Amino acid sequence: MGIIGLDVGGTKTAGILWKDGKIVARTWERTDVTSQETVLSGILATCRNLLGRASSDALRVKGIGLGIAGFIDLEEGVITEAPNLPFKDLPIREILEDELGLPVALDNDANVAALAEAKVGAARGLRHVIHLTLGTGIGGGIVIDGNIYHGARGAAAEIGHMIVKADGPRCNCGARGCLEALASGVALARRVREIAEQGKPSPMLDEYRRQPGNYPASKIAEHARKGDETAVSLLREAGYYLGVGIASLINLFNPEAITLSGGLLGAFSFMEDTMLAAVEENAIAISRRSAKILRGTLGEDAGAMGAALLAESSFGECR
Amino acid sequence: MGIIGLDVGGTKTAGILWKDGKIVARTWERTDVTSQETVLSGILATCRNLLGRASSDALRVKGIGLGIAGFIDLEEGVITEAPNLPFKDLPIREILEDELGLPVALDNDANVAALAEAKVGAARGLRHVIHLTLGTGIGGGIVIDGNIYHGARGAAAEIGHMIVKADGPRCNCGARGCLEALASGVALARRVREIAEQGKPSPMLDEYRRQPGNYPASKIAEHARKGDETAVSLLREAGYYLGVGIASLINLFNPEAITLSGGLLGAFSFMEDTMLAAVEENAIAISRRSAKILRGTLGEDAGAMGAALLAESSFGECR
16 A cells, blocks of 8 residues: 655645655656646646556555645645645645545645654654754744644644744744744845845855845855855854754753754755854753754655655555 | 642742642642752641641542642653752652652643643633743743643743843843743843943832842832833833744744733733734734633642642542
8 A cells, every 4th residue: 555645835746655664656846836726737647647656556545645835724624825825725635535536634844844854754753853944934843742733723833933033134924033034045145135235245245246136045055165254154143043943942842853954954064053052052951952953864855755654644554 | 539739839839629620728838948858848748738638628638739840850750950949850759659648740830830721720621722920030831732741851841941032131041032031020120220220210210229139020010000111111121022922932832822820910011012012013823813812810829720630630530
């Protein structure tokens, strides 16, 4: 018996076929966010593609797990809101079950990624795990006692929107001083813009001034590696705020592990020192001692694997 | 069958006799923190006093619940650290069970207070509840799915040490910008001192300058009620930071309720507006809508009642 796991984001839709704790097939396509219908037909195409592969291997598929970048009404199987997808109050579980004739389990993409890192990734076997995805934004998932923690309405674990600096910079969410506004790709791009406007010399800022816009974190890391001091200091600053946020998480949750993944880890060597210093300064010793800070080991597969694991636990083990 | 519930803090030891969901007797004494022995004999005296009352009512006592201001190893029943009590690695469960011949259940005082507000207090019947005690410091407890959330080593829910302002004022815990360093009695006293040093005129500051020291929040509230603008603005400022902290908790936990108790609520009318404004600005709408912000209804009894409830669930219902 197999399971299909899908990770549906605003940029790409990744799918896996999962059997006996392993990925046996993998698929990937760009998410076409033109409309609700285009996204849905992309999801269906991915599922049918993987069902075809399963059938050519004579593998029966037990069900489908879906991780979606959005707020989800877990009881109803409805996507209520999705900032980066054209979904609003969409009863996606019912739609997919009707189309595919298979049971569908649904959760937020960051939640299932956290589940994957806790079950089969960096924090394998640990019961209390907090996962952060550091990219353009900051996503997160909380695993308590081996299960995804959802809160009252499925909206928990908005770790990127923990406020780490009251009165801090405005976040895309409307709040101020969110972790995402201080330690994400978006935050770094804003800092490049702010500092460039101050006219400070630096190869990175010169490049930005020639072509202003959304400066990517990967370029900041590139300049940092070449020794650009401004680039280094911006990454160190983001690392500091990340460490403050992690310290807060440690003090609140006393987790066994914090796992980190996402594109920003490409610049992590420049963020790590200040991150760790901020954790040491701000975390309570008794909780700090029991909290490992780990890099996720599942990379881009975490979401789809977590979706498969979710489906597995919803529909029974697959052997 | 009855249960004894005790709330052991650095200032006082409160005890109740609990039967059928009600307090049938109550006792209270100052905690003598001279030594481990003096605290222990105070606890034993309180228990024996309540056992005597039970026996005169022909009520059999099933066990004892203890809420203690400290870090507790739940498996071993050991108080590992206690900032305001002379306890260090004390196997208190074993000691009390040996002395009293009754089973003892043990937890942190703020945790059991949270349990009480969630089970029989302001958030009665709600599953996901976060409780804050606003006093000299800020304590907290987290109830998830009706149970106290402990984390990996029993040290979770240090809500007062969530960092709400990176680089903010130094907290007693050594970290910077903790909620406790911005919105507690200690924080308000520090602000009075800071502003008094700036020489600003105000009846409150004049009083402080005549007799500097640890200025109590109750006095700030008193001056605020008489119209002292400095007092009002300090309380509004603390309310703002409290709201930022509550917003973070809402974004992380998506709770059904946040309950507030403690001495600072005496000044709450001056804090409430800015608190609510900060929550509205910083909390994610979907989680904000499901989170009630409530005043605790159990007052000083919350700790002892929560200890009794903990014992009840550990040793079975008492009828």
